[in-house]
Amino acid sequence: MFLKNTVAAIALTVAAGTAMADCGISEGRVSIVGNEFPAIQTVGANAMECASDSVEVSTNLTADHQTINLPGMQGNPAEYTSAIVANSSIVALMNEDVIRPLDDLIAAHGQSLKPNQIVTINGQAMAIAFMANAQHLVYRADVLEEAGVAVPTTYEEMLAAAEAIRAAGIMENPVGGPYAAGWNLAQEFNNMFLGFGGQHFEPGTANPTVNSEAGVKTLEMMKALSEYMNPDYLTHDSNGTNAEFRAGNTALMHMWGSRAATLVEAEGVPQEVVDGFAIAGPLTVGGGTTPASTLWWDGWTVAKNISDADAEATFKALLNGIDPSILSGEDVASQAVWLIDGYEPTEAAVGVFEAANSGTAPYPMLPYMGLMHTALGAELTDFMQGNESAEQALADVEAAYTAAAKENGFLQ
Amino acid sequence: MKHKTFFWFFLPTAMAMLIFIAAPIVSVVMQSLFLPHEAVLIQVENCGPFGCTQQTSIDQEATQALRDAAPMGRFAGLEVYFDRGHLATAEVAAAWRNSESLGAFFGELNNLPFYRAMAFTLTYTFTVTPLLIALGFFIAVGVNSVTRQLRGLLIFFSLLPMIVTPLVGSLILFWMIDARGVLGNLIQYLAADPDLSLKASTPLMWISLIIYGIWSSAPFAFVVFYAGLQTVPQDTLESAQIDGATRWQQIRYVLIPHLMPLITFVALIQLMDNFRVFEPIIGFSAQAHATSLSWIIFNDLGGETRQLSAAATTSVLTVLCVAILLTPVLVRTWRDFKGKA
Amino acid sequence: MASKAQEKPLGLRILLTVFLVVWLIAAAFPFMWTLWGSFKVELDFFSISNWRDALTGPRTEFTYGHPFTGAGYAGAWIQEEFWRSVINTFIVCFFVVCISLTLGTLGGYALSRSGHNYVFWLLITALIFRALPPITLVSGYLPPFFEWNIWGYLPTAIIVLVAINQPFTLWMLHSFFQKIPKELDESAKVDGCTQFQAFRHVIIPVMWPGVITTGLFSFLLAYNDFAVTAMLLSESNRTMIPAVAAFLGTTQTEGNVMFAVAAVVSATVPLFIMVMFFQRQIVSGLTAGAVKG
Secondary structure (H helix, E strand, C coil): HHHHHHHHHHHHHHHHHCCCCCCCCCEEEEEEEEECCHHHHHHHHHCCCCCCCCCEEEEEEECCCHHHHHHHHHHCCCCCCEEECCCCCHHHHCCCCCCCHHHHHHHHHCCCCHHHEEEEECCEEEEEEEEEEEEEEEEEEHHHHHHCCCCCHHHHHHHHHHHHHHCCCCCCEEECCCCCCHHHHHHHHHHHHHHHHCEECCCCCEEEEECCCCHHHHHHHHHHHHHCCCCCCHCCCCHHHHHHHHCCCCEEEEEEHHHCCCCCCCCCCCHHHHHEEECCCCCCCCCCCCCCCCCEEEEEEEEEHHHHHHHHHHHHHHHHHHHHHHCCCHHHHHHHHHHHCCCCCHHHHHHHHHHHHHEEEEEECCCCCCHHHHHHHHHHHHCCCCCCHHHHHHHEEEEEHHHHHHCCCCCC | HHHHHHHHHHHHHHHHHHHHHHHHHHHHHHHHHCCCCCCCCCEEEEEEECEEEEEEEECCHHHHHHHCCCCCCCCCHHHHHHHCCCCCCHHHHHHHHCCCCHHHHHHHHCCCCEEEEEEEEHHHHHHHHHHHHHHHHHHHHHHHCCHHHHHHHHHHHHHHHHHCCCHHHHHHHHHHCCCCHHHHHHHHHHHCCCCCCHHHHHHHHHHHHHHHHHHHHHHHHHHHHHHHCCCCCHHHHHHHHCCCCCCHHHHHHHHHHHHHHHHHHHHHHHHHHHHHHHEEEEECCCCCCCCHHHHHHHHHHCCCCCCCCHHHHHHHHHHHHHHHHHHHHHHHHHHHHHHHC | CCCCHHHHHHHHHHHHHHHHHHHHHHHHHHHHHHHHHCCCCCCHHCCCCCCCCHHHHHHHHHHHCCCCHHHHHHHHHCCCHHHHHHHHHHHHHHHHHHHHHHHHHHHHHHHHHHHHHHHHHHHHHHHHHHHCCCCCCHHHHHHHHHEEEEEEEEHHHHHHCCCHHHHHHHHHHHHHHHHHHHHHHHHHHCCCCCEEEEEEHHHHHHHHHHHHHHHHHHHHHHHHHCHHHHHHHHHHHHHHHHHHHHHHHHHCCCHHHHHHHHHHHHHHHHHHHHHHHHHHHHHHHHHHHHCCC
């Protein structure tokens, strides 16, 4: 109890130091858990401004939020009154039923929200989205020009462009991509698979269907791309891939929109990389029209196991956190592709906007998608290293997924 | 010592271990025997920033009813222990029937996560442990023989591999052994192969991990042995010298027997730690080439849907494997113990 | 001691020196490389274009007009307030070392002085306890800790670290205590001391070599821990290693590797001071305190 009071007291003094906002909260407890990137820090800091003598507001923004948000919301009353999640991670909270529908609160206080910010599941509003993300093409305009190729719009063109750059002797490994074994590799598979028109599951069931024609084509395309990558590509996550790009070793890569904005802002990036840096929308593949990418949103939720007063306080504090006025803050507009009213896209946001406009599929919000993602990340490396066939790798994925889905009650 | 006195001396440490280790072990075992309830799935329409889609979700009310009926979950017994993610008995049996040669059988086995992890873990454990003990011992003897003024500095530098946190230490080495890094370049130069990349080849990645393992754990053995060397009875050593024992004989017949309990201790701790190898795999992004049981647990818990039962089962299997691994050392400890009592 | 018979032949001396020098290079080179690189920008530190860049720093010169920069240090310490994590780390380390040594010496002493069979089984149980991967333990702690409202505070992390480290401490101190002859405290008991008095007056004065070595390992464990502190401490109570990990960033977000490198290098300074301060205890204190025989 003593500790708790001290923490609250510190939170209050911190809040007292900054500009106090009137969020219309009379009393309540607000405790937010979320990831720690700058855009979420901004939201958290603005929510903190609602703290007053009778309103306690605290945030815990950490990269490990996914591990602690569920246990932190399962207690009664829950430690966290709100979790900031993405469309992949809201599923874990939905599966355990720890977040509450927001319809009443939206009707009462949410007039400032745009309709597309409200995430509804089965007709009930469960989250308020405030930013978007997607993977898209990042390239070196100067290198493409030197090699005499146009900016690719499909992966087939990307392969041809890569061959042209290599043949011209400009770069040995012109293609980059976050292909690190695990989560990243699985995500690249998902992108490409959706681009080929693949379906991860039989509709309405948890039965896997990745071992299909689309799955094999996906793996073959990934393998073909990897021929033009640094031989260590299975260890390159987006940090590693970005480092290659900054060093001027790659000319074409598929990168997160959230990482594109700061790509050439790092210290010491060579001038030709800064000048040649360009962004385009995601690519299509195999003659398909759906881009080989996925759309992501980040948004906030409100816990179920808290009093209605705390829920209302949390809702209001977070509304203040994503108030359109935050965009006037220094650098805030470039921190993310905001979904809030009054946001003017910066140049770095082009790729994500293009992705949204060209009909890219959102990352599947399915209860068992996380299990599939984990299985893909662990089982595809054998194929990428040439140790087994695409069919065998996909069969392994399905077997690993099936075992996990049975353990978790999604399959019998 | 009387039972009662023993009890009071031992109580504080026992309480700490019971609450924070024994209790979680019980819950882990329970978790490995019970599974989450079957989820009742429904088709729903989900809407968000990118439009509406028809998707599958969990029917919370129906699932909650199942949960309330049996709060522990579905009893699965040892089912999870034998499924594909763990011991994979059915898959192993099928591989045994279908493979024509022993090589093909092991190839099939290597395709199953548990056995693939075991292959690396056991290789790692049984190369790293003896080598780090030998290296640590020679460093201890070496440092013990230099003048006192130098020893403090030597101890500090020898401890560096252990002091620099594994998270960052392995990351730094990971960059140094990159094909473009300083050590990677040196190795390319020594091997006269400009395209050599440690990170793209499974055997070379294993060797890198093993060398990292020895490098980062040798300081532990060194410090323990060094402290042990300070208590070597000087008169025994002197009488051995008077008897004309060579330096090697002194090491072999005086120092090693004296340090034997410490060597056993270091072997116990390091066998266990090396069996649970985890941080280097993450630091070196080596999971495409090498996995371990601890890594499997991490992978199961790290996904968007946490696989608690799978992770609990792998944890219990880890404990069992460690127990089997340590049996020879424990039998030895038992003999020593009975010998003394 | 420096009798004629102890003097080493020249060949052995050279061999020994070469061995130690090679080991010192192997042990210290990565650290020295990092120390040098911490004054560069990220592109030079990783030197993807050419490994010599890490030595000469062309990109650093391009950015700052000088091949060295303290930007990583300024960023970590001033902008990101790394000192908060340093203070938390030292609070955690201090209490972990004190508590685990107190519990460990009592328990380890009792184990070494009792010949009953249960002693062996207690030691084995402690060892099996240690075999459980910390990541499993920690994920088991989360629900009850949130339930009891003790999640996120330093004392919780301290107690957990002490408990997780007890098996190791017990084993280590047990083997050190075994080397202290039983006759010492037996004779004290004959003189009318209780067991605790014998421990207090006879054993404590001679136990320091083992205790200091064990303390060093407890310290390093608490200092380097990531699994427990990352999961059990809230962002405001974070210790150094989770803070360093946070500097590294994640897949979708940009990190700042140079902040992490500068933080790691500066985190080693207090350890250097500590080892230098304790070297007398580690080096000569051990011999003086040790029992002949």
